[in-house]
Amino acid sequence: MKFDIMRDRLLDGLNNAMRAVSSKTTIPILTGIKLDVTAEGLRLTGSDADVTIQTFIQPEEDGKQIINVEAPGSIVLQARMLHEIVRKLPTNIVEIEVTDNFQTFIRSGKSEFHLIGSDANEYPQLPELSNNEQFSIPSDLLKTVIRETVFAVATSESRPVLTGVHWQTTENELICVATDSHRLARRKVTVDNLPTGQNVVIPGKSLNELNKILDDSSTAVEIALTSQQVLFKTNEVLFFSRLLEGNYPDTSRLIPNEYKTNVTINGKLLLQAIDRASLLAREDRNNVVRFETVGDNSVEISSNSPEIGKVKEQIAVEQAEGEELKISFSAKYMMDALKAIDGQDVMIQFTGAMKPFILRSIHDDAILQLILPVRTY
Amino acid sequence: MKFDIMRDRLLDGLNNAMRAVSSKTTIPILTGIKLDVTAEGLRLTGSDADVTIQTFIQPEEDGKQIINVEAPGSIVLQARMLHEIVRKLPTNIVEIEVTDNFQTFIRSGKSEFHLIGSDANEYPQLPELSNNEQFSIPSDLLKTVIRETVFAVATSESRPVLTGVHWQTTENELICVATDSHRLARRKVTVDNLPTGQNVVIPGKSLNELNKILDDSSTAVEIALTSQQVLFKTNEVLFFSRLLEGNYPDTSRLIPNEYKTNVTINGKLLLQAIDRASLLAREDRNNVVRFETVGDNSVEISSNSPEIGKVKEQIAVEQAEGEELKISFSAKYMMDALKAIDGQDVMIQFTGAMKPFILRSIHDDAILQLILPVRTY
Structure with a gap:
C-alpha cells in the first residue's frame, strides 16, 4: 500500500471518522482508524461498535488531484496518534506507505514517522444494508428534528429503551418521540415517499454525534432503517448506528385532550425569567420554580x-x-x-396543578413538549 | 444602603473582582464579594486570602451617570450568585437596597431578588501599603515579562519558594527568574526610577491571574513591593498578592560562561519539529526527544x-x-x-551532552532560557 494525499483533505476525513472512535473502547482494534485505498480513492472508517462513521475521499475533486495511488491496500492505524500526526505535518503533501508486517511510514517534507499498524482484516465488518426502504430529509430539517427531541431522552440506564428517540412512520409522516418519563418531546415531520410502518429506537448518543456532523444546508440526507441498524448517508459521510432493542412505551395516551387553563406567552421572555428564577432554585438542589396566573394578563x-x-x-x-x-x-x-420551541410565542395548556401540561408553538403544530409538574403547593 | 447602577458597568467590575474569589476557600466570608458604596462610588472587593482584587466604579464616566447613591453602606453578597444574577437581569438599570439584618434586594425591570447578605465588618481588612518604593511598567511589557518566566515555576510544593517568580532590582534593571530546578527562565527589564535592592518572590498563581486582568496597552501599571505584599495598580483594578517566604536560591551560578557547540536556528521551525517528535515521545511517558548536529548545516x-x-x-x-x-x-x-522566545531566531549554546544548555533570541539579550538535558545516549 502506497499513496500520496493532500493533507487538508485527509485531515477533514479523519475529523469525521474520529468522531466515532472512543478512547474507552474495550476492543483494541477500535482505537484505530481503518484506511482502505484503491484506485477509486481512500475510505476511512472509525467505530465504537455502536456508531460507525465512514468517509470517502476521491482521487480528484473539481479537477484537482487529491490522491495519487501507487499501490492499493488496507491498514489500521492508531486513531488519535494518526490524527495528531496529520494535523502537525509540515507540508500539504503526505505520503503513506505500508511495508511488511504492517510497518507504516508517513512522510511529509523532511519529517518521517514510522508507526506500527494493525491488520485491516481484524477490523469488524460493517453490516450489509439492503437498498429498499429508504427515505430522505434535508440536512437542516434533520438537525432541527434531532435538536427538538433528543434532549428529552433518559440519561439513566434503568430503562435502556428510553435513552433513545422513538421514530415511527405513517403514510406521509415521521413521528419522533423522546421521554425520560418526567417530560416528553414530540416532533412530526411530513416526508414524501416514506416507507410506512417503520418503528425503531435510535440511541440519543448517536443522534447527538450525527447532529455534529450534519451541516445546516438543505442537502438531502438519505436514511435507511433496518431492524438492527440505521444508516444516515450524506455526500461525504456514511453514519451507521445500532438501534436500541425493546418495545418503546405507547406515549400517545399521556397527552391530555382537554385543558382547564390556556396561557399564550412570549417564549423568549418566559425562558429568561425561568432562567433567573432557576438561579435560586438550583441552590436548593431540586431546581423547582413556581408559576402562578395573576388575573388575565400576567403570570x-x-x-x-x-x-x-x-x-x-x-x-x-x-x-x-x-x-x-x-x-x-x-x-x-x-x-x-x-x-426546543426556539423563542417563538408558545401556548401552554394546563389541566390542573398535578396533571401534565403541554407547550406548543402558536405558529407550528409539528412540535409538542409535555412536562409533569412537581407537588409543592 | 441603597443605590442604582448601570448593569454593564457593575458586571465589568464583578468580572474582575470575581477572579480572586475561590470556591475552595475555607473562610466562608471569602465566598462573597464586598460592596462599599459612598458618594464617591462603588468599590468591589474579592479575595482568596492570597490574592485580593479591588475595582472601583465612579458615579459618573465621560459625563454619563453610572451610579446614583441614595444611601451609602457596605454589604457582602455571595459572589457566584451575585455575578449570575447581575449577568441575567432583564434591564440595564439595577437597584440594590440593603435593609435590616443584611436583607438585600436586587431589582431590575419587573424582576426582584431577595438575598441574605453578610456583615461587611467581618470581611478581612487589606494591609496598608506605604506609598514610597513604587515603580511602573507598561501593561503590555509586564504581560510579556510574566509570560516569559512564569511557566518555569515549580508546580510541586516540595520547595514552596520555587512556585514563585523571583523579582530583584538593581539600579535600573528588574531581573525576573523562575526555575523548577530542571529548567530556568530569566528576563531582564530596564526600568526608570527603580527602587534598588528589592528582592521578593511572587507566587506564580498570582502572576497568572494578574496576566488575565492586564490589557495589551502601554498604560503604566504601578507596582509597590513590601516585605509581605505586592500591589499592582491599573486604572481600574488594585491587585494585591501575598509574597512567598524563604530565600530564593542563587541561580546565577547555574548559567554556563563558555560553550562548546553553538547552533543558530529558526525558532518556529524548531518548535514545530519538536512538537511533532513529542507526539511519540509523549506516549512513552518521559517525553524525551533527541537532538543531533548533522554537519555544519542541519540538525x-x-x-x-x-x-x-x-x-x-x-x-x-x-x-x-x-x-x-x-x-x-x-x-x-x-x-x-x-x-517564550516567541518564534524568533534562537541561538542555542551547549557545553556538552550532560551539561545545562541555554537558549537566547538572536535579536534580544533580555531573555535567557536554560534547560537541563536528560541522559539517554
Whole structure:
C-alpha cells in the first residue's frame, strides 16, 4: 500500500471518522482508524461498535488531484496518534506507505514517522444494508428534528429503551418521540415517499454525534432503517448506528385532550425569567420554580432557597384563559422545552396543578413538549 | 444602603473582582464579594486570602451617570450568585437596597431578588501599603515579562519558594527568574526610577491571574513591593498578592560562561519539529526527544516509543559552530522555552551532552532560557 494525499483533505476525513472512535473502547482494534485505498480513492472508517462513521475521499475533486495511488491496500492505524500526526505535518503533501508486517511510514517534507499498524482484516465488518426502504430529509430539517427531541431522552440506564428517540412512520409522516418519563418531546415531520410502518429506537448518543456532523444546508440526507441498524448517508459521510432493542412505551395516551387553563406567552421572555428564577432554585438542589396566573394578563414566576434568598417576577401574557392556576415544575425541563420551541410565542395548556401540561408553538403544530409538574403547593 | 447602577458597568467590575474569589476557600466570608458604596462610588472587593482584587466604579464616566447613591453602606453578597444574577437581569438599570439584618434586594425591570447578605465588618481588612518604593511598567511589557518566566515555576510544593517568580532590582534593571530546578527562565527589564535592592518572590498563581486582568496597552501599571505584599495598580483594578517566604536560591551560578557547540536556528521551525517528535515521545511517558548536529548545516530531531513507532526529521540551521553533539531533553521544556522566545531566531549554546544548555533570541539579550538535558545516549 502506497499513496500520496493532500493533507487538508485527509485531515477533514479523519475529523469525521474520529468522531466515532472512543478512547474507552474495550476492543483494541477500535482505537484505530481503518484506511482502505484503491484506485477509486481512500475510505476511512472509525467505530465504537455502536456508531460507525465512514468517509470517502476521491482521487480528484473539481479537477484537482487529491490522491495519487501507487499501490492499493488496507491498514489500521492508531486513531488519535494518526490524527495528531496529520494535523502537525509540515507540508500539504503526505505520503503513506505500508511495508511488511504492517510497518507504516508517513512522510511529509523532511519529517518521517514510522508507526506500527494493525491488520485491516481484524477490523469488524460493517453490516450489509439492503437498498429498499429508504427515505430522505434535508440536512437542516434533520438537525432541527434531532435538536427538538433528543434532549428529552433518559440519561439513566434503568430503562435502556428510553435513552433513545422513538421514530415511527405513517403514510406521509415521521413521528419522533423522546421521554425520560418526567417530560416528553414530540416532533412530526411530513416526508414524501416514506416507507410506512417503520418503528425503531435510535440511541440519543448517536443522534447527538450525527447532529455534529450534519451541516445546516438543505442537502438531502438519505436514511435507511433496518431492524438492527440505521444508516444516515450524506455526500461525504456514511453514519451507521445500532438501534436500541425493546418495545418503546405507547406515549400517545399521556397527552391530555382537554385543558382547564390556556396561557399564550412570549417564549423568549418566559425562558429568561425561568432562567433567573432557576438561579435560586438550583441552590436548593431540586431546581423547582413556581408559576402562578395573576388575573388575565400576567403570570408570576418565583422560587426560593431558604439559606440564600428568593426571587419573583411578573411577565405580561398575550392571553390567559380558563381557571386560575398555581403550579410548580422543574426549571430545567421548562427551559429545555422553551429552547426546543426556539423563542417563538408558545401556548401552554394546563389541566390542573398535578396533571401534565403541554407547550406548543402558536405558529407550528409539528412540535409538542409535555412536562409533569412537581407537588409543592 | 441603597443605590442604582448601570448593569454593564457593575458586571465589568464583578468580572474582575470575581477572579480572586475561590470556591475552595475555607473562610466562608471569602465566598462573597464586598460592596462599599459612598458618594464617591462603588468599590468591589474579592479575595482568596492570597490574592485580593479591588475595582472601583465612579458615579459618573465621560459625563454619563453610572451610579446614583441614595444611601451609602457596605454589604457582602455571595459572589457566584451575585455575578449570575447581575449577568441575567432583564434591564440595564439595577437597584440594590440593603435593609435590616443584611436583607438585600436586587431589582431590575419587573424582576426582584431577595438575598441574605453578610456583615461587611467581618470581611478581612487589606494591609496598608506605604506609598514610597513604587515603580511602573507598561501593561503590555509586564504581560510579556510574566509570560516569559512564569511557566518555569515549580508546580510541586516540595520547595514552596520555587512556585514563585523571583523579582530583584538593581539600579535600573528588574531581573525576573523562575526555575523548577530542571529548567530556568530569566528576563531582564530596564526600568526608570527603580527602587534598588528589592528582592521578593511572587507566587506564580498570582502572576497568572494578574496576566488575565492586564490589557495589551502601554498604560503604566504601578507596582509597590513590601516585605509581605505586592500591589499592582491599573486604572481600574488594585491587585494585591501575598509574597512567598524563604530565600530564593542563587541561580546565577547555574548559567554556563563558555560553550562548546553553538547552533543558530529558526525558532518556529524548531518548535514545530519538536512538537511533532513529542507526539511519540509523549506516549512513552518521559517525553524525551533527541537532538543531533548533522554537519555544519542541519540538525536531526528524533524520538521513539517502542510500542507505537518512531519519528525523525532534519532541519536546516542558520549556523552551527563547535563540537558535534548528541543530546536528549524534555520536549515540553524545549517547547515552553521556544514559545517564550516567541518564534524568533534562537541561538542555542551547549557545553556538552550532560551539561545545562541555554537558549537566547538572536535579536534580544533580555531573555535567557536554560534547560537541563536528560541522559539517554
